[in-house]
Amino acid sequence: EVQLVxxxxxxxxxxxxxxxxxxxxxxxxxxxxxxxxxxxPGKGLEWMGTIYPGDSDIRxxxxxxGQVTFSADKSITTAYLQWSSxxxxxxxxYYCARQYSSGLDSWGQGTLVTVSS
Amino acid sequence: xxxxxQPPSASGTPGQRVTISCSGGSSNIGSNSVSWYQQFPGxxxxxxxxxxxxxxxxxxxxFSGSKSGTSASLAISGLRSEDEADYYCAAWDxxxxxxxxxxxxxxxxx
Numbered sequence: 001e002v003q004l005v006x007x008x009x010x011x012x013x014x015x016x017x018x019x020x021x022x023x024x025x026x027x028x029x030x031x032x033x034x035x036x037x038x039x040x041p042g043k044g045l046e047w048m049g050t051i052y053p054g055d056s057d058i059r060x061x062x063x064x065x066g067q068v069t070f071s072a073d074k075s076i077t078t079a080y081l082q083w084s085s086x087x088x089x090x091x092x093x094y095y096c097a098r099q100y101s102s103g104l105d106s107w108g109q110g111t112l113v114t115v116s117s
Numbered sequence: 118x119x120x121x122x123q124p125p126s127a128s129g130t131p132g133q134r135v136t137i138s139c140s141g142g143s144s145n146i147g148s149n150s151v152s153w154y155q156q157f158p159g160x161x162x163x164x165x166x167x168x169x170x171x172x173x174x175x176x177x178x179x180f181s182g183s184k185s186g187t188s189a190s191l192a193i194s195g196l197r198s199e200d201e202a203d204y205y206c207a208a209w210d211x212x213x214x215x216x217x218x219x220x221x222x223x224x225x226x227x
Binding site for chain 2 (some may be wrong): 045095104108
């Protein structure tokens with residue numbers, strides 16, 4: 001069974017750094033792209049970008065380029081999304097999802113990030 | 118403002134057929150496949166349709182997708198109360214070199 005299990009909710013202050021994770025199981029981690037999607041409170045889905053764990057090829061959405069960093073650790077089949085300096089506007093639910101064919105076919109449960117002073 | 122345009126809301130009565138539209142352009146829907154997602158409050162989205170009209174295993178055949186030119190549609194037949202959710206379309210955009218989502222449609226079953 002394909003599973004993506006994300007790390008737990010985080011509460012941070014503006015300016016702090018953060019790294020959230022997406023632990024994958026049930027398929028070959030290195031053979032599929034993993035996308036990251038943001039959902040701000042009460043809003044729609046926004047594609048942040050995608051990473052191919054096989055060779056760490058990365059595509060960032062122009063809206064998120066320079067704002068976040070994707071990475072992956074093949075040894076523990078885990079993908080990461082990180083911020084070096086959080087802003088209040090980063091408050092949102094973040095999802096990882098496996099890219100299959102032309103869709104995102106399996107999703108993590110989401111990680112809620114709250115940034116507040 | 119989203120690159121793909123969906124109506125913010127749609128509604129129907131049980132048993133009816135409802136259609137949700139998704140309008141884009143030549144750089145996204147016009148040149149790439151469309152996928153559709155269903156999201157209930159407080160839960161992760163779920164893939165309903167990929168490659169314009171393909172259903173993943175486990176998705177009822179009441180859900181169907183179509184694409185024509187720069188627009189796509191999701192149809193739900195035999196509407197049920199449990200279909201009440203938010204629905205999103207998505208497609209790859211060659212100009213942005215990334216995936217774009219529609220703004221979402223909130224479906225209400227009356």
